[in-house]
Amino acid sequence: MEARLQELKNEALDKIQSAQTVKELTDVRVAYLGKKGPITDVLKGMGKLPAEERPKMGALANEVRAEVTESLDARMVILEEQAINEKLKSETIDISLPGRPAKSGNPHPLTRVVEEIEDLFLSMGYEIAEGPEVEKDYYNFEALNLPKGHPARDMQDSFYITEDILLRTHTSPVQARTMEAKGGEPIKIICPGKVYRRDNDDATHSHQFTQIEGLVVGEDIRMSDLKGTLSVFAKKMFGDDREIRLRPSFFPFTEPSVEMDISCFKCGGNGCNVCKKTGWIEILGAGMVHPNVLEMAGYDSKRLTGFAFGMGPERIAMLKYGIEDIRHFYTNDVRFLTQFQRTEL
Numbered sequence: 001m002e003a004r005l006q007e008l009k010n011e012a013l014d015k016i017q018s019a020q021t022v023k024e025l026t027d028v029r030v031a032y033l034g035k036k037g038p039i040t041d042v043l044k045g046m047g048k049l050p051a052e053e054r055p056k057m058g059a060l061a062n063e064v065r066a067e068v069t070e071s072l073d074a075r076m077v078i079l080e081e082q083a084i085n086e087k088l089k090s091e092t093i094d095i096s097l098p099g100r101p102a103k104s105g106n107p108h109p110l111t112r113v114v115e116e117i118e119d120l121f122l123s124m125g126y127e128i129a130e131g132p133e134v135e136k137d138y139y140n141f142e143a144l145n146l147p148k149g150h151p152a153r154d155m156q157d158s159f160y161i162t163e164d165i166l167l168r169t170h171t172s173p174v175q176a177r178t179m180e181a182k183g184g185e186p187i188k189i190i191c192p193g194k195v196y197r198r199d200n201d202d203a204t205h206s207h208q209f210t211q212i213e214g215l216v217v218g219e220d221i222r223m224s225d226l227k228g229t230l231s232v233f234a235k236k237m238f239g240d241d242r243e244i245r246l247r248p249s250f251f252p253f254t255e256p257s258v259e260m261d262i263s264c265f266k267c268g269g270n271g272c273n274v275c276k277k278t279g280w281i282e283i284l285g286a287g288m289v290h291p292n293v294l295e296m297a298g299y300d301s302k303r304l305t306g307f308a309f310g311m312g313p314e315r316i317a318m319l320k321y322g323i324e325d326i327r328h329f330y331t332n333d334v335r336f337l338t339q340f341q342r343t344e345l
């Protein structure tokens with residue numbers, strides 16, 4: 001009986017060690033320690049033993065039981081841990097997958113051009129002024145030396161709201177408003193903003209577009225100051241080797257009036273498709289503030305003089321970035337807009 005118990009113990013210990021899963025090990029436990037197991041069987045045979053051998057055999061049987069139980073428990077800890085590890089492994093999330101990049105917006109190309117121009121003029125000591133888009137006929141025309149019935153009003157087909165109120169056709173009314181507000185003091189402003197004209201929209205016309213007005217009033221302000229200022233502007237926006245030229249023109253609110261051209265930034269003046277073979281590109285209108293305009297706003301035109309200019313950021317952006325249709329600025333097509341990502345951060 002003793003030999004049988006030893007044999008059962010060794011068998012059980014072997015099976016415990018070779019069990020690979022919690023289930024296999026549980027089966028081993030049931031098989032060897034269960035009520036119908038071989039150890040119990042052996043113990044049932046104890047009755048047949050002589051009385052003096054029973055305690056010894058009982059102790060041995062308990063020892064075997066204890067050893068097998070201990071080994072089972074130890075192996076169970078290992079197998080359970082293994083099972084948990086495998087489960088965790090199978091449930092791991094692969095966090096190394098690249099994320100979806102967040103789309104970031106970028107400034108509208110017009111905003112960029114306007115900000116670039118603002119930065120330049122701010123650096124030259126100008127202030128930024130604003131005025132209403134729904135404007136009085138008085139500021140849009142009359143105070144700019146364009147009385148009612150003046151033929152030059154026809155150059156700017158207007159959206160009238162009432163007889164005396166319209167959507168401003170240019171940013172020049174801000175000249176008149178600023179002069180009136182400054183009460184005879186010197187002025188140095190630029191004014192960016194939206195303007196409206198009754199145009200049929202096509203590749204080069206839009207019923208709403210943007211302008212930037214400039215106005216300088218002070219003692220001894222001359223045409224040469226205007227020319228120097230415009231030259232700095234042209235070089236900053238279109239490259240250091242730009243030349244400018246001033247051609248005589250007409251605006252009722254400036255006298256003399258000029259159009260400013262820059263030497264073509266594509267061909268350098270030899271003639272190409274950008275400058276239509278002339279070597280020059282028209283950029284803006286400007287001139288010396290008309291004495292009537294100064295006087296109407298309460299300025300003494302004998303003592304103070306000034307210059308003014310007006311430009312279209314759309315035109316500047318179209319030239320700078322090679323944009324062929326003005327409508328691209330307003331249709332909000334992301335395929336267009338995302339081409340103007342800021343590269344510098």
Ligand code: PHE
Pocket residue numbers: 169170171172213214251254285286287308309310311
């Ligand atoms: N307001 C003029 C226009 O819209 C431009 C301009 C502004 C001309 C200032 C001279 C001086 O055409």
